Amino acid sequence: MLNVNGQSVQGLRVVAPGGEGHPNMLLIPCRKGYVMCGYLNLPAAESFGDAAAIVGGSCFEETLANPVKAVSAKAAELGVEVGMTGAEAVAKLNA
Numbered sequence: 001m002l003n004v005n006g007q008s009v010q011g012l013r014v015v016a017p018g019g020e021g022h023p024n025m026l027l028i029p030c031r032k033g034y035v036m037c038g039y040l041n042l043p044a045a046e047s048f049g050d051a052a053a054i055v056g057g058s059c060f061e062e063t064l065a066n067p068v069k070a071v072s073a074k075a076a077e078l079g080v081e082v083g084m085t086g087a088e089a090v091a092k093l094n095a
Contacts, residue, residue: 002028002060004090011060026063028086030093033075035086037063042070051075051093055086064090 001008014025017039026037033051045052051074057063064087071080071089079092 002064004064004087004094007091007094009090009094013060024058026057026060028060028063028090030090032078032095033072033080033093035063035068035089035093038069042072046072049074051078051080053080053086053089053093055089057086 002011009028012027016022017025023039025039028035035053035055038054038056042052042054050072052072053068053075054070055063055066055068057066066086067083068080068086068089069082071082080089
């Protein structure tokens, strides 16, 4: 479990799904959507109407601290913006 602004949030990590030397796959599910690493597919999230934000990072600490790189339309409706931190995106998606 991750602590994000006093809230416990589950983080899911798949270690090097493409094999040794590949990045980890990270996902942080939230009440209204999820924060995901760039390994996952934003166009797919859009096609399902999901609220999703892409944040780069090789571990959860980096993912929560780094800026959001892209958001789905549904995430934008919920106040998630490019440039905010992953932790800020999690807070918006858990509000």
